[in-house]
Amino acid sequence: MMMKYTDQHEWIRIEGDTGTIGITEYAAHQLGDVVFTELPSLGKVMAQGSEAAVVESVKAASEIYAPVSGEVIEINKALEGQPDLINTDPVGAGWFFKIKISNFAELDKLMEESAYEAFIGTSH
Amino acid sequence: MRYLAHTAASRKALLDSIGISSVDELFVDVPAQARLTKLLDLPLHQNEWEVERAFQSLAANTRQAGAGPFFIGAGAYRHHIPAAVDHLIQRGEFLTSYTPYQPEISQGTLQYLFEFQTQVALLAGMEVANASMYDGATATVEAVMMANRVTGRRKALLSNNVHPHYQGVIQTYARFCGFSEEKWEETPLLDDQVSCVVVQYPNFYGEIEDFRNLAANCQSKGILLIVVVTEIIALGLLMSPGEMGADIVVAEGQSLGCGLNFGGPTVGLFATREKYMRQMPGRVVGQTVDCDGKRGWVLTLSAREQHIRREKATSNICTNSGLCALAFTIHLTLLGEVGLQRLAKLNHQKAMVLATELSKISGVKLLNKTFFNEFTIQLPIPAETAVNELAQQGILGGVPVSRLLPNHRPNDLLIAVTETVTEIDLQRLILTLDTMCKGL
Numbered sequence: 001m002m003m004k005y006t007d008q009h010e011w012i013r014i015e016g017d018t019g020t021i022g023i024t025e026y027a028a029h030q031l032g033d034v035v036f037t038e039l040p041s042l043g044k045v046m047a048q049g050s051e052a053a054v055v056e057s058v059k060a061a062s063e064i065y066a067p068v069s070g071e072v073i074e075i076n077k078a079l080e081g082q083p084d085l086i087n088t089d090p091v092g093a094g095w096f097f098k099i100k101i102s103n104f105a106e107l108d109k110l111m112e113e114s115a116y117e118a119f120i121g122t123s124h
Numbered sequence: 125m126r127y128l129a130h131t132a133a134s135r136k137a138l139l140d141s142i143g144i145s146s147v148d149e150l151f152v153d154v155p156a157q158a159r160l161t162k163l164l165d166l167p168l169h170q171n172e173w174e175v176e177r178a179f180q181s182l183a184a185n186t187r188q189a190g191a192g193p194f195f196i197g198a199g200a201y202r203h204h205i206p207a208a209v210d211h212l213i214q215r216g217e218f219l220t221s222y223t224p225y226q227p228e229i230s231q232g233t234l235q236y237l238f239e240f241q242t243q244v245a246l247l248a249g250m251e252v253a254n255a256s257m258y259d260g261a262t263a264t265v266e267a268v269m270m271a272n273r274v275t276g277r278r279k280a281l282l283s284n285n286v287h288p289h290y291q292g293v294i295q296t297y298a299r300f301c302g303f304s305e306e307k308w309e310e311t312p313l314l315d316d317q318v319s320c321v322v323v324q325y326p327n328f329y330g331e332i333e334d335f336r337n338l339a340a341n342c343q344s345k346g347i348l349l350i351v352v353v354t355e356i357i358a359l360g361l362l363m364s365p366g367e368m369g370a371d372i373v374v375a376e377g378q379s380l381g382c383g384l385n386f387g388g389p390t391v392g393l394f395a396t397r398e399k400y401m402r403q404m405p406g407r408v409v410g411q412t413v414d415c416d417g418k419r420g421w422v423l424t425l426s427a428r429e430q431h432i433r434r435e436k437a438t439s440n441i442c443t444n445s446g447l448c449a450l451a452f453t454i455h456l457t458l459l460g461e462v463g464l465q466r467l468a469k470l471n472h473q474k475a476m477v478l479a480t481e482l483s484k485i486s487g488v489k490l491l492n493k494t495f496f497n498e499f500t501i502q503l504p505i506p507a508e509t510a511v512n513e514l515a516q517q518g519i520l521g522g523v524p525v526s527r528l529l530p531n532h533r534p535n536d537l538l539i540a541v542t543e544t545v546t547e548i549d550l551q552r553l554i555l556t557l558d559t560m561c562k563g564l
Contacts, residue, residue, distance in 0.1 A: 030491075033429075036427075050368075056402075058427075059432075060427060061433045063436075
């Protein structure tokens with residue numbers, strides 16, 4: 001299992017060829033109280049960097065981008081009734097969707113945790 | 125001193141930045157014959173009383189709707205607006221900025237908009253409504269675009285019985301917003317490309333169609349049924365569009381609170397089911413409590429809107445018809461539920477009397493099986509001729525269908541009857557038409 005991060009504040013947890021995707025604690029804090037998520041449909045094939053989902057807070061609506069290419073194999077249905085999971089447990093129960101990763105080479109473009117920590121340190 | 129902010133240099137800088145060479149180029153979409161090629165031929169300047177007199181004499185040439193028998197409808201209706209409406213809309217409590225982004229100074233505006241939404245949702249038989257659109261036609265096209273977003277499809281099927289102007293507005297948007305529209309007469313072809321079916325209730329000809337089967341068919345195919353209402357008073361008597369199975373209900377609210385206003389401004393109504401709420405265009409006011417637990421109102425679900433979501437917003441509309449919506453709400457509040465029902469009955473009864481009497485005239489045929497306060501008759505003479513002759517007698521007798529649909533049968537006349545029509549008005553129209561048709 002490994003975690004990678006994007007400069008759009010998504011995380012992806014890689015287990016075998018499955019990638020679980022969510023937003024970081026930093027992003028969830030910036031958004032404020034999340035009230036709604038619009039998740040992709042099962043079977044949707046997405047390219048790295050394409051718009052995958054929408055997260056809406058009391059302040060703003062933001063796009064979630066696919067960290068790597070793949071096909072959606074599962075979505076987090078719990079978010080429908082409890083969007084606040086994204087605020088309370090962004091890296092755990094607040095995940096958005098899972099994909100079957102189609103191109104592992106794309107992972108190389110993403111950041112390790114230490115690099116991401118440094119990145120948000122500079123983006124304040 | 126002239127208060128013009130722009131200099132030739134600043135204008136040139138603006139034009140350069142969008143890559144055109146003259147202001148006139150901005151107007152190329154307007155047909156050439158409609159563009160001014162030289163300045164209007166106006167007198168240079170006059171003093172205030174001279175201007176007043178000039179305009180009074182111009183106004184004297186215009187026949188006012190209230191000056192005699194009036195049977196014109198076709199999407200805009202002459203109803204009595206209680207004098208209290210005009211008085212109340214001018215009260216200071218409502219004089220907050222028309223965009224109530226700051227709830228702490230806009231509680232008056234927010235509260236009436238919340239009431240307005242509640243009334244619209246109840247009339248439509250829907251779960252949610254927005255704080256109003258510009259008018260019925262733009263509300264309808266917004267409904268089509270919302271259905272496209274909800275379904276991920278891009279083909280709208282319009283009933284032929286939808287008001288021609290509304291169809292025209294949908295066609296204009298279709299050209300620039302990447303969706304297609306097709307007409308249908310008997311039954312729509314519901315394939316998997318179709319996002320929505322648009323129908324009117326009562327329809328343009330005044331007929332009241334039962335959409336329950338159509339709604340069920342649409343639902344089974346994931347297609348949204350959009351029901352358009354141009355005469356909102358009809359909902360005081362008819363089964364609500366929501367009960368019929370509509371997914372989105374849009375309407376022209378002009379009949380309540382607004383006069384004819386030379387055709388505008390009016391107020392568009394928009395209501396839908398809760399599950400589609402986040403795809404709904406426009407503003408929404410919500411009721412909440414402040415930090416002391418006191419009831420108050422705020423704009424809510426704003427994240428869908430243009431000022432936050434930019435080009436991904438559900439719609440370009442960042443406003444609403446505030447003043448007309450206020451007048452609508454006050455008028456409907458003064459009527460109350462029972463009052464609206466009685467008003468609707470009165471409209472229908474008067475229309476029944478007229479339709480029955482006109483049917484007795486030799487050569488005149490009532491084309492409707494059902495109607496509310498507007499119906500279509502076939503005359504033995506061209507409707508345009510009849511309407512012009514009636515006007516000579518001081519009677520504004522209706523709208524020839526061919527005026528809006530040039531290829532339509534020339535003898536069809538659309539006649540609207542509201543509570544403002546008197547017994548004498550009815551008699552005058554009946555007798556004059558009878559004489560006209562006898563003289564053939």
